[in-house]
Amino acid sequence: MSRHTINFTLNGRPVTADVGTHQNLTEVLQESFGLFGARESCGQGLCGCCTVLIDGAAVTSCLALAAFADGSDVQTVEGLADGEELSPEQEAFIEIGAFQCGYCTPGFVLMTRQLLDENPDPDDDEIKHYLSGNLCRCGAYPEIVQAVRLAGEKRRAR
Amino acid sequence: MAETSTTTVGQSYGRLEGHAKVTGRADYIYNLRLPSMLHAKIHRSPIGHGRINSIDVSAAAAMPGVHMVVTGEDVKTVLPEPYYGPAFHDQPILALDKVRHFGEPVAAVLAADPHIAERAARLIVVDYEELPAVYDEIEALDSEAIVHEELKPAGTFADLKHLSGRRDTNVALDFHLRLGDADKAFAEAVHVFEHTFRTQQTMHTPFEPIVAIADVTHDRAIIHSSTQSPSFVRYELSRLLGWPESNVRVRTGHLGGGFGAKVYVKVEALALALSMLAHRPVRVAQTMEEQFYTITKHPSTFRIRSAVDDDGRIVGRKCEVWWNGGAYADIGPRVTQKSGFTAAGPYDIENIDIDSFALYTNRPPAGALRGFGIPQLVWAYESHTDIIARELGIDPIVFRKRNILRDGRPQAVGTIVKDGEFEPVLDETARRLGWDRPYDKGEGAKRRGRGVAIGFKASISPTTSSAIVSVNADGSVIVYCSTVDMGQGSDTAMAQIAAEVLDIPLDRIRVVNPDTDVTPYDMSTLGSRSTFHMGHAVRLAAADAKEKLVAMAEEVGMPEGSNAPLPELFIKKFGMRAGTIVGTANFKPDYAPTDPETGLSPNATPFWMIGATGAEVEVDTETGQFTILRMINVCDVGKPINPAVVETQLSGAAVMQLGFTTTERMILENGQLTNPSLADYKVPGIFDMPVIMENGMIEAEQHNGPFGAKGAGESGTFGVSPAIANAIEDAVGVRIAEMPITAEAIFRALRAKDGAPLEED
Numbered sequence A: 001m002s003r004h005t006i007n008f009t010l011n012g013r014p015v016t017a018d019v020g021t022h023q024n025l026t027e028v029l030q031e032s033f034g035l036f037g038a039r040e041s042c043g044q045g046l047c048g049c050c051t052v053l054i055d056g057a058a059v060t061s062c063l064a065l066a067a068f069a070d071g072s073d074v075q076t077v078e079g080l081a082d083g084e085e086l087s088p089e090q091e092a093f094i095e096i097g098a099f100q101c102g103y104c105t106p107g108f109v110l111m112t113r114q115l116l117d118e119n120p121d122p123d124d125d126e127i128k129h130y131l132s133g134n135l136c137r138c139g140a141y142p143e144i145v146q147a148v149r150l151a152g153e154k155r156r157a158r
Numbered sequence B: 001m002a003e004t005s006t007t008t009v010g011q012s013y014g015r016l017e018g019h020a021k022v023t024g025r026a027d028y029i030y031n032l033r034l035p036s037m038l039h040a041k042i043h044r045s046p047i048g049h050g051r052i053n054s055i056d057v058s059a060a061a062a063m064p065g066v067h068m069v070v071t072g073e074d075v076k077t078v079l080p081e082p083y084y085g086p087a088f089h090d091q092p093i094l095a096l097d098k099v100r101h102f103g104e105p106v107a108a109v110l111a112a113d114p115h116i117a118e119r120a121a122r123l124i125v126v127d128y129e130e131l132p133a134v135y136d137e138i139e140a141l142d143s144e145a146i147v148h149e150e151l152k153p154a155g156t157f158a159d160l161k162h163l164s165g166r167r168d169t170n171v172a173l174d175f176h177l178r179l180g181d182a183d184k185a186f187a188e189a190v191h192v193f194e195h196t197f198r199t200q201q202t203m204h205t206p207f208e209p210i211v212a213i214a215d216v217t218h219d220r221a222i223i224h225s226s227t228q229s230p231s232f233v234r235y236e237l238s239r240l241l242g243w244p245e246s247n248v249r250v251r252t253g254h255l256g257g258g259f260g261a262k263v264y265v266k267v268e269a270l271a272l273a274l275s276m277l278a279h280r281p282v283r284v285a286q287t288m289e290e291q292f293y294t295i296t297k298h299p300s301t302f303r304i305r306s307a308v309d310d311d312g313r314i315v316g317r318k319c320e321v322w323w324n325g326g327a328y329a330d331i332g333p334r335v336t337q338k339s340g341f342t343a344a345g346p347y348d349i350e351n352i353d354i355d356s357f358a359l360y361t362n363r364p365p366a367g368a369l370r371g372f373g374i375p376q377l378v379w380a381y382e383s384h385t386d387i388i389a390r391e392l393g394i395d396p397i398v399f400r401k402r403n404i405l406r407d408g409r410p411q412a413v414g415t416i417v418k419d420g421e422f423e424p425v426l427d428e429t430a431r432r433l434g435w436d437r438p439y440d441k442g443e444g445a446k447r448r449g450r451g452v453a454i455g456f457k458a459s460i461s462p463t464t465s466s467a468i469v470s471v472n473a474d475g476s477v478i479v480y481c482s483t484v485d486m487g488q489g490s491d492t493a494m495a496q497i498a499a500e501v502l503d504i505p506l507d508r509i510r511v512v513n514p515d516t517d518v519t520p521y522d523m524s525t526l527g528s529r530s531t532f533h534m535g536h537a538v539r540l541a542a543a544d545a546k547e548k549l550v551a552m553a554e555e556v557g558m559p560e561g562s563n564a565p566l567p568e569l570f571i572k573k574f575g576m577r578a579g580t581i582v583g584t585a586n587f588k589p590d591y592a593p594t595d596p597e598t599g600l601s602p603n604a605t606p607f608w609m610i611g612a613t614g615a616e617v618e619v620d621t622e623t624g625q626f627t628i629l630r631m632i633n634v635c636d637v638g639k640p641i642n643p644a645v646v647e648t649q650l651s652g653a654a655v656m657q658l659g660f661t662t663t664e665r666m667i668l669e670n671g672q673l674t675n676p677s678l679a680d681y682k683v684p685g686i687f688d689m690p691v692i693m694e695n696g697m698i699e700a701e702q703h704n705g706p707f708g709a710k711g712a713g714e715s716g717t718f719g720v721s722p723a724i725a726n727a728i729e730d731a732v733g734v735r736i737a738e739m740p741i742t743a744e745a746i747f748r749a750l751r752a753k754d755g756a757p758l759e760e761d
């Protein structure tokens, strides 16, 4: 198992990591940086629990080899809040109560961020299409759709 | 309890841990790492049933980076009787002599690098002598394949003792209930109906997979686990060890879902044994795939017969239920009994026979999954009830109402119903569905139909919860309880109860994560029991603390009603900000055991849970494809402690059951599971949601509940499956009797109905 040194930006700061070629980005975020917001569940790119943004695009980090993160800009859910101030997406998820166990929540929050970056005022159908790659076993979908709408309102008001 | 007005209880506060969850900082055990920890990876059985001739671990052990390879025989060197289980001590920590299901753990590899452990685990070679296997619960009744040569009930349950030593049978437990004279009712009946229904094997798939880290030193075992049952895990591990329970510490964090997958012992005993052998902390973290081999929901077959008179009164019902428990009993025998006694449905029927059988087969083990067997039963009795109504030409709602259980009447088990809102739940479902309005059933290829179903459940009884509420000198409060918050919002509810009793703001309350060194006993977080049982314990512990505060105030000369702030009271008493006031309570509701002959009990449950679903579907008669246009979930929720959280429980439960109804099915081919992955095992996604989903809550005081509350985490599952099947029959006139309900099944049924069945049918 050969190893590589990679440099990338993680939540706005330049970082370096020594990674095995076989390691996925979820594992490196956890084991090298102690960031557990992206978490492996299905391990097959199907649930979205491991979602991170790479160069602004949502990626399932369980399928992303860490070595390819070299030179990129990686954002995880831990990078969304500004100190104590939560992002509008995070606030909206709390206010609506758009989670139960919360295991899927970072993935949905990051997808919401990306959706609203692309489309500030999506309708319900657009929301569903956009989030259809993420699963929530607790079945919080109705609340999640509401939270995305609220997050959009919050962002437009800011 | 008399109705009182409350300030904190009954309010829809957000979950206390919301901030941690949206920032990715929630404390799941899956995220825990310990210094010098080893990772375990498991080598699993590739066959359904076989004798182990030999295990060759040499190649795995020789791999650089491998710390140790462990087999069942190695486990015996540290735990001489390595069998566990809540009802039967039938499950070996690692297979011994035999494997009994595909995916059973046979050996474990330990390494500091999980990838190395995983690769080495594949190098283990096991020589098996395959044995005849049985996978179907009906075939298991008289199969030559015997899964366990001898039954080994746990000594803890008096009512299982008689099974001890029983040999050469796959029937782990048989439960019988006899009410009135069903034979006579059937002999005299005007109409007799008989149907058989089946359900498939499914899995909980909690998104945080099952995990435990054990750290054992000399006379101390610390287990970090994603368990729903910290107290039971402590009990069971101390039994395996022969140690006092105080030497075993089991702690957990928030769980990334549980749904019953994480009750009792799952990987904790293995982690314990591995840590004892390795003298290091050991992490056993399952993958999504491995969860499918660990615990599932019972497949079932239910033959149900009804005797009905000319007025549409059900005068007799006979229920035979066969539960496919898989290779290890887990809590299956309890499902057989405790859910078994509701098998005749929420109806007032005077003559009932119930025969309920727990069967061993060579499938992965089955246990509790959100409803403890109830959804399987409702599937059958509400499909059956609907067919009867249609055949008698009686409106399905009218027929149900004619027979529904009402307060003051005995349920089949002989317990008088109190605070069971059966009829209001049914009425509300019908009202929301617009049942009385004319309905456009469509034409051409697209046909629409409507259906309802109602189910119910008793609380598992008798069980105990204990709680401690301590008041700090600054007036803030800590609640210690072993109820596990796996997403259902129990921490928030417990905090609300303590806040209410002590009359302090919610943000001054902390609820400690379960830790058996710290938090007192609780039977388990399961069966929607926590709000009622732990709710009472927390309420009583808070009241105990309050009494002590009042006494302290008197002692220091602060007159009653002076309303002096708590910090002042502590300063007055202790001369500075010091001291702690501790309230404690144990809560166990009254219970009367069931009669071993008749299965009857005058007090089988402290409360009843009731849930109904109304469904509206559109079916494409050319393809069998169907759309759920509307799904209405109505439950009797007592007086909710936190209405918003309760509503998400209803809706989440219904969504989960929708998956079990339409898409989820574990597929076994020659005993091998072919789809242990979210790729091929489809849990509901956002597009599987009904076009419209509504939740209705019947808020009715539960007289003996804490602040009138009762459990509601499972009620949303009850009616979903049969409501959809009933709606499909209403739309296109075919009956689906086996879950899941798929387009293919409907298409086949439509073809058969048209006299042109597909060839293989």
Ligand code: FES
Pocket (backbone or CB within 6 Å): A039, A040, A041, A042, A043, A044, A045, A046, A047, A048, A049, A050, A051, A060, A061, A062, A063
């Ligand atoms: S864990 Fe990456 S998508 Fe499921």
Ligand code: FES
Pocket (backbone or CB within 6 Å): A098, A099, A100, A101, A102, A103, A104, A105, A135, A136, A137, A138, A139, A140, B207, B256, B257, B487
């Ligand atoms: S909140 Fe539990 S998986 Fe989504």
